Amino acid sequence: MGPSGLLVALALHLAVCSRPHRDYCVLGAGPAGLQMAAFLHRAGRDYEVFERESAPGSFFTRYPRHRKLISINKRHTGKANAEFNLRHDWNSLLSDDPHLLFRHYSQAYFPDASDMVRYLGDFARRLGLHVLYNTNITHVTLDKDPQAWNGHYFILTDQKGQVYQCSVLLVATGLAVPKLVDFPGSEYVEGYESVSVDPEDFVGQNVLILGHGNSAFETAENILGVTNFVHMLSRSRVRLSWATHYVGDVRAINNGLLDTYQLKSLDGLLESDLEYLALVKDSKGKFHVTLKFLLENNSSQSADSIPLPEDDNDNFAMRVAYDRVIRCLGWTFDFSIFDQSLRLSSGTEFSKKYPLIKASYESKGSRGLFILGTASHSVDYRKSAGGFIHGFRYTVRAVHRLLEHRHHGIPWPSTEYPITQLTSSIIRRVNEASGLYQMFSVLADIILLKEHQLLPHFPSSWNTLAPSMLSG
Template sequence: MAFLQMILPFLLCTFLIPAYLTEESSAQKWNYCVVGAGPSGLQMGFFLERAGRNYVIFEKANMSGSFFNTYPRHRKLISINKRHTGKTNKEFNMRHDWNSLLSDDESLLMKHYSKEFFPDADTYVKYLNDYTTKLGLNVQYNTEISDIARHEPPNLSGQYFTMQDQHGNGYQCRVMVISTGMHKPNIPTFQGQEYTEGYEDMSLDRDDFEGKSVLILGRGNSAFETADHIIGSTNVIHVMGRSRVKMAWETHYVGDLRAINNGLLDTYQLKSLDGLLEADMVELSLVKRSDGRLQLIPQDGDLTIADKLVIDNFALRHPYDKVIRCLGFTFDFSIFENSTAPQPGSKKRTKKYPFVKANYEAAGIRGMFFAGTNTHSIDFKKSAGGFIHGFRYTTRVLHHLLEWRYHSVPWPSIRLPMMELLDRVVRRLNEASGLYQMFYVLSDVILLHKDTMEFEYLEEFPTLMLPWLQKASGHNHTEVLVLIMEYGKNFSGAGKDVFRSDRAVGEPEDAHLSNFLHPVIYHYKTIPTLEEMNGRSKHETIPKPDSIHHFVEDFLTDWTAPTSHILVFRRFLESVMGTDMRYFFDQQCFQLALTHTELPLSCQHYWENGQGLPATQTMLDSTAHMTWF
């Protein structure tokens, strides 16, 4: 008996250790391994730290955010730092702060680090390292992870992942979160590619381009950023891509060409020698002439006489001194063992990303999740998930999903009386930053409990996961409202005239024709099924609802107008709930009680419980005609 008492504590501790951590191994073990201490890795670290989870963040460099030590090469970020909005609401102000990560430390806002609207990248490196230090995140630096492999041995009660660093040290984790970003330069194969320079290692000294003719391959912000940097030194700059230029103000996608980088469009259209053209390098050859200059010729050209080749009126017939690749970045798949490597994106435009499901888990690899730019295949060219002001929210979403899946912590929610629904929704659509930046992708889901006349509010749930609401959040319900921010169906796109005179509407009856970002409420008596979600048309954000309400677009993005916004929304809610949702004073409730068999909801909730609001005669007289009150 004494022996049993002596070993009992040891036995209990053994049984409490997760099975995947009991395998005999010298590997260091954690529940969560986050690979990469860039913005998304640090953001995930913050949530894991605050939840008290067992985790580590591996970083190959000796600092956080090392990517920004090099990129953007010309050091100016294109993420806006709007320090003043005229409002003190912190959540609203995050709509216009594209650099700060989410935290509970008010000092960790980018406005305290830079007064520049487009901050310097070096400042952002300092910000990220302060974020790491002040929040006490567990980052293991100088650790380059490779050989990530998934194991599911039959003698253990769960899977785990193993990996090693550059020194051969082993690590073991239950859950992987890959937040390495997109840092591998995209270098396509074409004839003469060896004569090009890359954006990743090009000279930043403008004197090296003095009097030179330069061809830039690419059509994105890095290409035009490079052109803007050297435009005052060169003879001529030509920017070539496979497709037409896409302006961010046309597409409403922040990854397309931004105005801060588009100076070359002026010198092209105003005929100041620089130019923009469309061609595919696989149909051309880049050859070096005897004088060291570089010549582009069609694939069927005679390369043996390149120095003398003349093609009448060929747009690229003049030679160049430098050809610079600015073709973006791809995900580095080499950190995985072959058996565990995720598949690339399923579409041509998303092949540079890993194939990620709506819950940010690698397709076919249970327990491996992605955070940050790595997840952009989900909303590529649709929303801001590839950028800091977008993925700070999707990383929080991922954390909520992990909390429910591995720790049985339901999605955060609040349950309130139905009379507070209108105020709650109006507040969210006017201040919520996650909905505003991750339009289409994240939505507020409102569970309608008509039996108790209450609602339950879930913020920023992944829209595509509506069919899995119960499984992913721990909340089980049928009838819901879904709040999403949307642009007009035919307003965004390359070449669209977004400045036309009739670009906006203002009347509530035309709300469904709104073009600019505006709130849309979907009502479902039954949550959409997976088949319905997969069967929606390309113009549908989510499947056809039982009813829908558009808030008319607003020039000030302020949806609080008593008639144009509040009144029509209240009437929509009344049609959904089948009850009067106006507020009444105590005297009005008393009069209604004398003449009606059923009181309005506000009278039931407040007046009958002694929580009503009495009114003066002046107040009653002034509100008698206000149907919106």
């Protein structure tokens, strides 16, 4: 090897050796990232949180757009038991500090999003969590090494080209990429993330909203009093949370348009698959909805010459022209920063929204990579509360306990009782435990009876990592 080759090899060696190394790297200082950081910090682990903004909870500085959270802040239950009260506190993270309960930050039943930003900032500061702010991780890949905990290190590169290395990667970036529509004329559609929130901008207008979820109804609620009418269009029927018992469905606080629709006051709910539609802009700047195949079969493609549908897909209400069309279709995971070697997505429709993970929240493609928070909801989608703070604070705790056992030999927390207290202990857990209450069908307790000592053994809130071992 010549002198130049030696210099290159030396430079590469120094670059690898100079990488800041952490046992644990956490991406994102939102609720899930801070919750994991709190557990790692309390356990004295070597960790770092990477946050692209200058403060925690940046998602809540922008969303929801109309600032009212749908996570309830029930400050009074008539009970003094802190564990029981967490069943009905949907915003607090888990810590040993009684000041870090969300009820100290807002008196509103449905709090303002700015209260969540303030709470998360205090959570990080009071606990002294290690967060690198203004650090945007733009690329993540693997570096195989048989000496590493999982047979490889995770290599993270930020916006300045700084490289970091860690043994375990905990991704808590949430679902941050707006779900887009792709049909002719979709360039005319405004996004929930950028459309005006000032009702005065909608006075006397006809508005079409794409979507039947909370963001769509929240947007409609904001402009109902000033528009001519609002139509809401989606391929699926409206699901109401009080009927489905799923917190992610439309909440009563947002569903004012259902009143005006059912009372025949011009507003409407429409159903059609968006991929079959097309949007055409006329000479007056108004938008007309038709079907894609009708647009494709018309050479002029002007609004006046393209026929409206006249078959089973016809909806007379949609023959009217709209002044605005707004997309409120939810969010997907940002896969763009992850190298394909991490194998986070299979390309199927569901995995375009959520990463591919096991029941343990570990990636199916990369050992040592865990998905936390909202993006982990694929494990219990529409079945439990894992996509929301009051659910994933417990699944994050389960992942931390798994890591403590796997890498540090710390057994899963448990309590031993005399056999005479078995029944009373079970009844107390049933009546008080918050993790099992919120993450039903996902978390469970296991009771182990010692053969000779007749002592029941209660591991606390095991995650369903081995379903055959769990009976409920």
